[in-house]
Structure formats: C-alpha cells, structure tokens
Amino acid sequence: MMSSxxxxxxxxxxxxxxxxxxxxxxxxxxxxxxxxxxxxTYVYAVTLIVTPxxxxxxxxxxxxxxxxxxxGISLPTDSSADAFKLYIxxxxxxxxxxALARDQWLMKSLFPNEWAADEKKWREPFxxxxxxxxxxxxxxxxxxxxxxxxxxxxxxEVLQSSLNVVETRDQPAMSVVFTTTDPQFGVELLNRxxxxxxxxxxxxxxxxxxxxxxxxxKKLQREAVADYRQVLIDQEAQQxxxxxxxxASVSYAADPFGTPTASRYPVSPRPLYVMAFALVLxxxxxxxxxxxxxxxxxxxxxxx
Numbered sequence: 001m002m003s004s005x006x007x008x009x010x011x012x013x014x015x016x017x018x019x020x021x022x023x024x025x026x027x028x029x030x031x032x033x034x035x036x037x038x039x040x041t042y043v044y045a046v047t048l049i050v051t052p053x054x055x056x057x058x059x060x061x062x063x064x065x066x067x068x069x070x071x072g073i074s075l076p077t078d079s080s081a082d083a084f085k086l087y088i089x090x091x092x093x094x095x096x097x098x099a100l101a102r103d104q105w106l107m108k109s110l111f112p113n114e115w116a117a118d119e120k121k122w123r124e125p126f127x128x129x130x131x132x133x134x135x136x137x138x139x140x141x142x143x144x145x146x147x148x149x150x151x152x153x154x155x156x157e158v159l160q161s162s163l164n165v166v167e168t169r170d171q172p173a174m175s176v177v178f179t180t181t182d183p184q185f186g187v188e189l190l191n192r193x194x195x196x197x198x199x200x201x202x203x204x205x206x207x208x209x210x211x212x213x214x215x216x217x218k219k220l221q222r223e224a225v226a227d228y229r230q231v232l233i234d235q236e237a238q239q240x241x242x243x244x245x246x247x248a249s250v251s252y253a254a255d256p257f258g259t260p261t262a263s264r265y266p267v268s269p270r271p272l273y274v275m276a277f278a279l280v281l282x283x284x285x286x287x288x289x290x291x292x293x294x295x296x297x298x299x300x301x302x303x304x
Contacts (some may be wrong), residue, residue, distance in 0.1 A: 011291075018290035025286030026279065033278035042266035046186035048176045048194060050254040052084035083201055083253035090197045091176065092159045098152035099196050106192060109185050110158060111150045122149035163193070173257060183262030190260040194251075202252040209243035 015022065090096050100106055108115045113125045124147040137144050166175040176194070180186035216236040223229050246252055 014294040015287065015290055018294050021290040021293055022283070022286035025289065026282035029278040029282035029285070030275070033274050037269065037271055037274055040269050041181050043179050043181055043268040044183040044186065045263045045267045046178045046180060046183060046190050046260050047263075048190050048260040049173050049257040050087070050176060050194070051173045051257055052081060053251060053253060053255045083205070086201055087197055087253040088165055088174065090200065091165065091193060092156065092163055094152060094156050095200065096193070096196050097156035097159060099200065100192065101150070101152040101155045103192065106189065107150055107155075109182075110155065110189070114150060159193075178260075179267065187260045187262055194254070194256060198251050198253050202246045205242055205252065206246040209239045209246060212239045213243065 111122075114122050116123045134144055162179045164177045164179075166177055168174065176190065178186050178190050178193075180189070213236055216232050216239065220229060220232045220236070223232060
C-alpha cells in the first residue's frame with residue numbers, strides 16, 4: 001500500500017514538473033480544433049415525419065371474398081400498409097432517383113461544383129485530391145471510371161448516403177431524415193422526394209384500378225348469377241374508390257405530419273464534442289511525452 005501511494009505521488013510529481021509539456025500539447029490540440037471548426041463544413045438534418053394513409057373501407061371485399069373466389073375474380077389490391085412499405089422502399093430507389101434527375105434546378109443545386117453557369121453545361125471539377133486518388137488507384141490496378149455528367153445513378157448515391165428512415169418504436173410514424181450542408185435546399189429536396197415517391201405510387205395504383213374496373217365491367221356483361229353480379233359490383237365500387245383516392249391531390253401512400261424541418265444547430269461537427277476530443281487527445285499525447293521527458297532528465301542527471 002505504501003509503495004503504491006509513493007508511486008502515485010511520484011507520478012503526479014513527475015507530471016507536475018513537466019506540466020509545461022502537457023499544457024503545450026493541450027494548447028496545440030485546442031488550436032487545431034479551433035482551426036478545424038472554422039474551416040469545417042457543417043451538416044444539418046432535415047426531417048419529414050410521415051404516417052400511413054388511413055385505409056379505405058374494405059368490409060365489402062371481405063364480406064364477399066368467398067363468392068369472389070367462386071366467380072373466378074382475382075384482383076390486385078393496394079392496402080395502406082403495402083403502399084406505405086412501398087413508399088419507404090422507394091425513397092432510395094433508382095426509379096425515384098431517375099425522376100429527380102430530370103429536374104434541372106434540383107441537379108444544379110445538388111451538384112453545384114459540376115455546373116458551369118457561364119457555359120451553361122456540366123463539366124468535370126478539378127481537384128488535386130481526386131487527381132492523386134485516381135493516380136493511386138490506377139497504379140494499383142483499381143478500376144477508374146471516367147467522369148460523366150450527373151444522372152440518376154449519382155442522385156441515388158446521394159440518397160443512399162444522406163437519406164435515412166428512422167422508425168419510432170410503438171408509433172405508426174416514421175422520420176425521413178436528409179443530411180445536407182444547405183438546410184433550405186434540404187427542405188425543398190425532401191418535399192420533392194416525397195412528392196415523387198407518392199406520385200409514382202399513385203400513378204401505379206391508378207393504372208391498376210382502371211384496368212381492374214375495365215375487367216370487372218366486362219365480367220358483369222357476361223355474368224347472370226345475381227350473387228356473383230353483386231360481388232362484381234362491390235369490387236368495382238372498391239376499385240373506383242381506389243382510383244378516386246389515387247386521382248386526388250392529397251397524399252396516397254404516406255401522409256406528411258407537417259412540413260420538413262431543418263435542425264437549428266448542425267449535427268456534424270459538434271463544437272463541444274470536438275473541443276472535448278481535443279482536450280482528451282491533448283492529455284493522451286502530452287502525458288506520455290511528459291513522462292518520457294522526465295525519465296530522460298533523470299537519466300541525464302544520473303550520468304552526470
């Protein structure tokens with residue numbers, strides 16, 4: 001116990017004698033952290049909360065389900081749960097990215113460094129880092145792809161890296177979060193992503209419902225059994241309801257709970273975390289140097 005206490009006291013005494021070294025290490029890391037915070041690109045989170053659209057009344061379909069099977073009717077249906085799942089899956093899909101890529105304003109805002117406003121065309125941006133990276137990849141035999149103007153594949157890469165869906169436990173709502181350096185653009189982009197995905201699902205449902213109605217109407221012309229005719233009429237009414245919902249101006253698959261909102265403060269980097277890390281790193285670097293310097297000074301005095 002006594003030797004342990006002496007060791008701790010000796011360690012603290014050694015650190016105190018070399019406190020200038022520790023302070024220099026702390027100061028250097030703090031200066032680096034301050035410089036980083038001044039040149040860092042701050043990223044904000046834009047969030048849109050969505051919930052499944054309330055399902056249409058399907059009691060008639062369930063009531064006559066058995067008769068529909070006997071009548072040889074097998075119709076595609078789009079429940080709200082399936083439509084919402086398709087919405088979530090579609091947020092990062094290539095078809096949605098291709099649709100977004102057709103919006104020139106969005107593309108210019110999404111890839112500003114590659115748009116030459118004076119020439120009104122896309123051009124490859126010059127970057128020393130990219131040039132060195134390309135040279136290194138070629139030297140190691142890695143495939144190097146030539147630059148191409150931004151397209152749907154590039155938009156999908158952005159969606160996959162910057163768009164996240166956060167599920168809330170025990171709640172029907174989900175949060176669609178997009179991280180960006182421009183909060184205002186992020187709000188507009190998230191609005192357009194929602195409109196694009198929901199619009200594509202609505203179009204799909206509208207086509208299927210119209211085809212189903214045409215099929216049911218032909219079936220009604222040939223069906224003589226009263227019960228089966230009633231099933232066909234009810235199914236046609238259900239498909240008409242789907243078509244009406246898909247034709248409406250409101251959302252079909254996902255209902256936004258308000259509008260997208262951007263975080264007030266950046267989510268990355270966080271100044272307090274950066275400064276705390278700088279202090280810890282300063283101690284991690286400074287203490288070993290201080291101990292090594294103290295041991296070297298003792299060794300020098302011993303040889304003297």
